[in-house]
Amino acid sequence: MSDEKKEQEKSGQTEWPLWEVFVQPKFGAPHEHAGSVHAPDAEMALQNGRDVYSRRGEAISLWVVPAVSITATTLEDKGPFFDPANDKVYLHPSFYKVPRGVRNL
């Protein structure tokens, strides 16, 4: 048994780490966040992600990322991070005429 595991056992830690699961629905599409699973290691996280989020054929590829590796903004960041964009209309690409027949712009 590895030292890390002995340490874990001694500390009485019984909850498995949380992993965030990202699902790619088809080639070329981005991996999108589907939810999270608990798992003891990356292989098990992939398998759990497969069973929970892709068992009805929703995916062609899965990513799992340890939730602790994700750095996120906090609720307090919301104002300073995101509000300034609201009163700067020039940031929005709404001053162009879209040629007829162009879709997905």
Place this chain on the structure above:
Amino acid sequence: MDKKTQTALFEYLLRLGDDHLVLGHRLSEWCGHAPILEEDLALANISLDLIGQAEALLQLAGEVEGENRSEDDLAYFRDEYEFRNLHMVEQPRGDFAQTIARQFLFDAMAWHLYDQLQTSTYQPLAAIATKVFKETTYHLRHSRAWIHRLGDGTAESHERLQNAINEYWTFTGELFFTNEVDQILMEQGIAPDLKQIQDKWRTMTTAELEKGTLVVPEDGYMASGARLGRHSEHLGHMLAEMQILARSHPGATW
């Protein structure tokens, strides 16, 4: 197909189909009881795969027999002594370590067997084998990961899994039982040689158990007779539960 081959093939398909049906039912008993939600879903998925495989195999068995019996007739209206599944798969589900030990030892055999059956000269069986092989590849990946994880886990998980492996080892001799049924089918390239599969199985199980820091048990007493319909007391109880609905309401649909 001559009469001798037909009889042998029916018997052979019952072995395959019954293994998957009974193991699928045993795994389904975990639904709502697994250690964690994710594993509950995983075991239920594998159970459904196995029952789907049993459906295909027993349907083919019924066609080969030519007595107008459907897969449901074979699953629900045969008695214990007519089942051809292994002792291994009919054992009660036990604890999680026992479930994983059984699943791994079975998956490792099934993976090699269905790999070979993909090239069976009997085309309908080869077609089923292609689907089964793909699904079994995932099942093996799942059970193998747990062998490593529980074997090389805590002191308790290691001890429980080692005990389960020792217990289930006595059922592994039967995985490679052969008689004239296999002989007849092997001669025509319908079924593979289980002796060769046994060697590959042993190499794989030894490597994976050792990776999980587990000891490969010595070959000692081995259970036998289930392929000939001589089962443990557990199968009857299981069938009673599995068959009661179909037998109480024959032909019921929903």
